[in-house]
Amino acid sequence: MKYAFLVAWREYAENAKTRGFWLGMILVPTIMFFSSQVPIWLEKKGTPTRYYALVDQSGTLASVIESRLEKLHQRQVLSSIGEYAAKYVEPSSTFKTPPPSSVETFMSSGGAKSYLEQLRPNLKPSAPAFKPPRRAFQVATLPEGVNTNADLATMIGGLRPYLRGEKSVQVDGQWVALSAAILIPRDIESSIVRPQNKSDRPKAGIEYWSGNLADTKLRDEVESSINTEIRRREYLSRGMDAAAIREVEQTFAPFASLNPKKEAGREAVSKTDIIKQWAPSAFVYLLWVSIFAIVQMLLTNIIEEKSNRIIEVLLSSVTPGELMMGKLIGIGAVGLTMVGSWICALFGILTWKAGAAGDVTGQVLEVLKSSNLIPMFSVYFLFGFVMYAALILALGSVCNTLKEAQSYMGVITMVMMVPLMTMTFIPKDPNGLLARVLSWIPIYTPFTMMNRVMADPPWVDVVGTLLLLIVSTTISLWMAGKVFRIGILRTGQPPKLLEMLRWLRR
């Protein structure tokens, strides 16, 4: 065994020096970091304020749009003022007034200004001044020379260069690009489509001009605010009580989603439950990626030694069994280091990100800490790796070149694709037939059981498949040992499967 460890140590030390190893170590945490950070950056900085031109010839709808967009902005202010308070209020202070829960109350109670006044005496001394978020949409004054009384076609003719980015408009002394124009015709009232006279051909209505087709937020807000207003007017004109209707529209029956598997009194399905359902899939993916990466490393490694004929010197010093164990332990340790660092990075990033309670990152962290995800991952990683590694060692030992091995590797890859393809189905029915069947196939056990880990699979599945996995891993290791011993010194054509089976009897 001493020699196996010497081999293992070299494998570890040499692989740990390779660029690929460090790239793998650093790349995954970097991706994790950016995928958690980029959406935040995008939200904060990525989408700049969009300037729009608004011409309302009817004179009745512009205010509706503006108040809707103002409300949208105030909602953002409210949310960021909440974050600001959570972050900077002195923990010891008695100030416990959270910001209003609805944007209407917030606005009617004086908005950011009045709330900040209440907040100020209770802030930490180091707290920076509150910076309200940028407005998502800001109305721009119409450029000179656009006749607001002309028909829409003429008007847009004048606006077109601005919308195309050929000319800029001035807002608050700054030259900015105009991203949209909203034109409401004078006779909008007569163009309204009503169900009772459906046969009417839709007449020209409101025009929304924008070169940006991807960001539909402004268009949606404008459309929805206008239609709400049109409907409100419709209620009035039909003599209906608009206030009553609003009340009716806000009527609802309480609806709760509950999970019978949870303890009494805490059955409510929360965000945590959703995370619990899907977190295993992430680990399945991690398991798959790591096993596949390491197994590839093992294959290249063994082929290198074989094609270099280093193997012969090695075999004059160590037995094939010791060599195989050494490789298994050494490369396995490389993989473990890599995966371990990924998991540590994951915890690190989550802990760093987890701020306010109710935050998703905090919940994910909580799920990881409280569940058996990590221990089960370790168990399945260990056995999964050893089983696939045994297969690869046997394959590597009978092939002389990487090219030769790649063609066989193709088959193994295809077999290995199954858990990846079923990865998203299994959480939807974690104890269903597909999941159970796959769990009992040893080469899929690690992946499938990992996927079911949070779904309380039947006891017999957990223990039974694990036992089967251990037994089949042992058998595959034994068989690999037999093939390895003979295959490793072989040159020329790889043996036929039948021949390899004969080796097992030797």
Add this chain to the structure above:
Amino acid sequence: MNGSPTSLASPLEVRGVTKLFGDFRAVDDVSFSLPAGSIHGFLGPNGAGKTTTIRMILEIIKPTSGSINVLGHASALEVRQRIGYLPEEKGLYKKMKCWAVIAYFATLKGLSRKAAKQRAFELLERYGLKDFATKPTEALSKGMGQKVQMLASIAHDPEFVILDEPFSGLDPVNQQVMEDIIRDMAKRGRTVLFSTHVMQHAERLCDRILLMAKGRKIFDGTVVEAKRTIPRRVRIETGNDIARLRELSEVVSIRELEATNVAGSPTAAHWELEIRENADPQSILQACFASGIRLRSFNQSDPTLHEVFMRLVGPDAKEATFR
């Protein structure tokens, strides 16, 4: 490091070893033993079974029948720390530094990590590779790589070293270095068994040779003994009739060699006289003078190992020498 090895009668005893690959007899009932502290050449054409025999000695593969005793043990793995091996096809870990490769193989042979590193630098310095010690092996030329591999196989100062074709692919300078390494080891009482196709190396280095062809042992003995397996010969060049020489009791046979005329000289024939094993070539010379045969040249050189090889191995040898 210079301590003499355990004085064993024979570091290697091979008894009746046969190896079958399917129906093919790679090695057929081969027996031999090596005396300790000498250099042995392991000769034979390609496919003679040398590498297979070496692999069996090292227990990389097991013989179909027969027994092998290495340094007093039935299994080479039991004494792997006392054996060194350089395989025929050479390879190194490309990304590893030269010293690290040597040290790694030395640790596999039981040296501590520290001692192995020290020894690696020592050897690299001694054999002129100091500047490459911290370079990856892929930076080396083929010959240098081979030297590094050679050093790796002897870094643990083994009692018994097996070298499979140590000279192939080396330039004359490095061949000399390799010869020096081998001689150094023998001087310190180590036993060396090396296989080669190049008879000059064997002739210069070996105390004994072992000759194999088609899986069988053909000859096993000292170089002098090997040369005795072919008759002694004397070559003469003369324009006279040499019929009288046939009557001499020392002469076994006479044949005329292809004439290699020097321009301008009168016709002179070349003759090869096969003489009795114990005969003194000088007596032939005296007989020539006595019979009035005027000699242009007289040559009494011993047969070369090459000739021995060609003669013992026969038609198989031709194939080997053209490779």
